[in-house]
Structures are given as C-alpha cells and as structure tokens.
Amino acid sequence: MASSTRRAIIDLLAAAADTADSTGDVGAVGAERGPERHGLSAAEVGSALDLHVTTARFHLERLVAVGVVESLQRRGAVGRPRKIYVDARSRRPGLASAEALQAFTELLTSAWSAAEDGTPGDPERAGERWVRERAEEPAPPVAGTRGAWLGKVGMAVDLLDEWGYQPELGTSAGGRTVELTLHDCPFLTMARAHPEIVCGIHRGLIRGTMAAVGEDGADVELRPFVTDRTCSARLTTAATFHRAAPQRT
Template sequence: MATRAPGDRLLLTPARRAILRSLEDPGDRSDGHGRTAAQVAADLGLHVTTARFHLEQLVEAGLVTTALRRGSVGRPRKVYLDARGGPAGLAAPAALNAFTELLTSAWADAAAGAPLDPEAAGRHWVEEHTDEPAPPPATTAGAWLGKVGRAVDLLEEWGYQPELRTRAGGRTVELTLHDCPFMTMARAHPEVVCGIHRGLVGGTLAAVGEQDADLELVPFVTDRTCLARVTSASVPARGRGRNA
C-alpha cells in the first residue's frame, strides 16, 4: 500500500477539502489577495475558530499559505491563499533590478579576487541608498519596534509579507517570511540569497542606529517559510518576557 503524504491525510476530512476548494475558486467573494478565516467560515457555515484550526493545519502541511493585507483602516488582516501549484511569490520589478545589481556586484568582486560576500553586498546596497545620519540606539521597546518597522518596510518592498511576533517584552522580534520572491534561486543557492537578505536587514538596522542588534536568519523552517529574529542590544531586558 502506498504511503500517503501528510497533505493527503489532511485532505481526508470533508471540511478541509471544502476549504481548499473555497480558496482555489473564490469567485466574486475575494479581491484576489486571499481570504480571512472569517470569510472562509461564513462561506462554509463553520464557526470561525473551527475554520481557523483547519486553515492552520493546511498551512503546516504546505497546502495553504498566509499573508498580511493592509486595509484602509485598522490592523492588517491575516489572509489565507491556496499554495498548491501557484508561484511562490513574485518580487516587484524594482526589487528584481536591485537584486540583479546586488548579485552582479557580489560576483564581480569575486571575479576580481575578493571573497564572495553576499551579506556585505546587501549591507553596501543599504548604505548607498541611505543619506541620513543614524540616530542613537533605542532604549525602549516601543522605539525599538519602530526601528524594526523600517526593516519590515524594506522586506515588503522586496516582495515579502512579514508576520511579526514579539518576545522578551518587545526586545526580540520574529519575522516569519512566507514564499520568498526569489524562491527558485534560494533553493539552489541559499548561501547567496539568504546572505543578501541578511545584509539587507542588518544594513537597515545599522542605518537606524541598531548596528549592534543580534540578527538570526533561519532559512526554510518549513518548505516555503523562513524566519528572521532580531534582538535589541540596547533595550533593557525584563525579568519575565512574554509573547505579544
């Protein structure tokens, strides 16, 4: 007997098959940018908690992906999208041009005899596009989060939709990055693509006065998800941290 893949086992339940059909063919009920758990629940006659549970199980299996969508007012909404067979994500033309520029610079240096250093190339790109002096490091969690927001804005410009989670009273911010817009190259050369992105985030933090912040980039924590974790070096630690 053939062994079922995890995604196959998840689809054995009628509710999850119905959810995927809803995401696959939303008709006139979606703006083309995914659907919220509440929208899925209303469409299928489920309680929103039940719909969200099934959706998150499908996310874990790689059948569904998530993104944050900003509306005209209020907080960004978490939406779910069918991840089967679709593109992993597309970078904006400006981001593709900048990425090509970065790769050309990194490999040109290597051809000239310098070590290939994608992270340094990413940092140098930020330096060239920054014309303001760096402010002093943040001393409060709120000020630190505002500075991390600059890195989030940059990631969005490059085609990501980061999801944020804070720890340790706001000193540590985890950025979950779904569907890298450079996925094909990242799978083939993670040391290059991830190195450039590490340089971009680190360079952005340095540009806002947080050059001593601790930065950890973990590629492919799932098949289509990476994780960036940044911790302030200047915001005082609290006795007991908790998730935001």
C-alpha cells in the same frame, strides 16, 4: 570588471525580453506553447557588448548557474537548435517590485562576480553596502524604549514587504526580540539552489537597515527554510529598555 559586465548582459537580455511578441510558440525545444521569449546567443551578446564569444559565454553560464539567466535551445528552419539565453525574470512574475528585482539582480551579480573566476564574494556585505549607500540621514541613537525599537524594526519589515515577502511579526523577551516569519520568498528557486548567496544578501539587507536606523549592535539571525516555503528572521536588541516618561497634557 566581471560585475559590470554581467550587469550589462542582464540589461541587454532584459531589453530583448521587452521586445517579445505573442506568437503562440516559444520556439524552444521541450517548452510549452505560449508567448515567445526572446533571447540572444552568446555570439549576439558578445557582438553587442564588444566581448569575445568565449568571454560572453563564460559570463552567461555564470548567470545561468545562479538563476538570473536561463538557457534554451531555439529551433531554426534547418540544422541543429541553437542555444540562446533569456532573462529568467521574464517568466517569473512575483510580488517584488520592479525596483527590488533590479536591485536584487545587481546585488546577486555583484556578490557572484567578486573574482574573475566567478567565485562568490561576500553577499551579506553586498546587501549591507546597498542599504548604506542609500541612507539619506545620519543614524539616530539606539532605541531606549520598546516602542522606539519596534518602530525601527518596522523599517526592516517595510523593506522586506517591498522586496516581495509577506512578513508576520511576533515578539518575545519583553519586546527585545522580534521574530519575523517570511512567507513565499520571491527568489525561492535561486534561494534553494544557492542559499549562501541569496540568503546572505537578504541577511545583509536586514542588518544594513538596522544599522541605518542606529541599531548596528542588534543581533540579526536569518534561518532559511524553516518550512518548505517559509524562512525566519530574528532581531534582538542589545540595549536595555527604560520606561518612557509620561507626556504632560
């Protein structure tokens, strides 16, 4: 229930952001002048989704806590500023595709909304499940050669690239271990605030991808923030390689 409600809230705020017009004044206390960011109050969200205002505010504040939604103080003509909520992605352009951003938002809310009180569930399993539900073909056999293994790792590299990373690849142990250096996480602010959630999802995505290509026995290690803006993923196969038979011409 909580997960579906929060997804509906995010969709509602995203729709509000799409109607934003460039007036030259955001109307938010302490904010810089620029394109107005349209948002909704807790009462407006509750009215649109048939929720009590207290329930709407509870879910909104949970989404604020994980960085998916931001709260602003909006000035009116008279009286005190009112609190509104906006889609945080509306001012966070990144390298990730729109599809990846939407998928990550769903994964984030799903992981965070496992319990009605908003306590985190298992983000790694959420990431694995997301990949598994989209697998279109049965998993192939475990790779028996270095080339076959590296080809499968390439699937994880492609996924990370789609999600906005700039992965660099290196190998060791005769190609059995692949080290991926991940630059400029597109979800950096959220990852710093909640690495157990954001990095858990990404570890699950990598693990799920490797399972989908038949490498569910591979060891997947994700090391967040090896530098201020760089993370590292290490993938190691448990298989023993054999030499590929030469092809006859």
